Amino acid sequence: MPELPEVETIVRQLDAELSGKRLGQVRLSRKDIVHGDPRPLSRLLPDRRIEGVHRRAKRVIIDLRPRAQLVFHLGMSGRLTLCALDASVEKHTHLRIAIRNADRELRFRDPRRFGGVWCLTGGPKHKGRKLGEVGPEPLPLTLRQFKAVVARPRQLKALLLDQRVIAGLGNIYCDEALHAAGVHPLTRADSLDEAQARRLLRAIKATLRKAIRSGGSTFADYRRADGRAGSYQKHHRAYHRDGQPCRTCGTTIQRINVAGRSTFICPRCQQEVSKPPS
DNA sequence: CGCATTTCCTGGAGGC
């Protein structure tokens, strides 16, 4: 489940490897992973130069010249890897884009197909599912901005997961940050006091930065762009640790359900301080 | 407005 740190890891590798290179042949074996018209993909992309690869929210954005953008969302099980041309092609590889003069290609694989690709060429109005608006990036967020964004009568975790509110957090890093901040996920977001808000924002940033340094968390599908696994799962303190002792206080980590998601908490470190919204 | 539920999809886990 690639979230901000996983996508950031992929993007840094792709940017380092691909900037300045030109795209070659495009092979799309599953048209329905493309939102909008899939034809421009193979028609308009070859020969464009890669200006750079960056991230916005959980999206990988490849900037091209002449001006175009290739946007990937990895959903649950999406992988974006740079492979040797002759490497065996894994099942569910939906898109392959050769890199000129490199003996390598970019492959997009996504068994569950919750992910997708957008090809933005600035041409006719984009049809199909649009890229939704997303909220501010968490890493540059100031405490003032964070408090403003969080000042709503909603379950805290549901709010943090909402990409329109803050961009990039998913189930793993929400649980890790809430645990690190010692805040219960069902806390009413607008009831956080100054100290809690500060702790939570710091925990979010610290967790994301550490995860980026570890190349993200690999549970099942996620891989870095070079195919290797991330290692931050070894440092998780809450996520997927139900039944195991809290690394802070030894209390057994519990699994509950919040916002329709499995949620892992330490019932001692994360006390429910205020009534959740109706 | 918020929130629970459903939908999409596949592979892996667990039951028998």
Place this chain on the structure above:
DNA sequence: TGCCTCCAGGAAATGC
């Protein structure tokens, strides 16, 4: 071993 059911979850849609 093999079949079956259940379940994970990002994001959007639906119903209350």
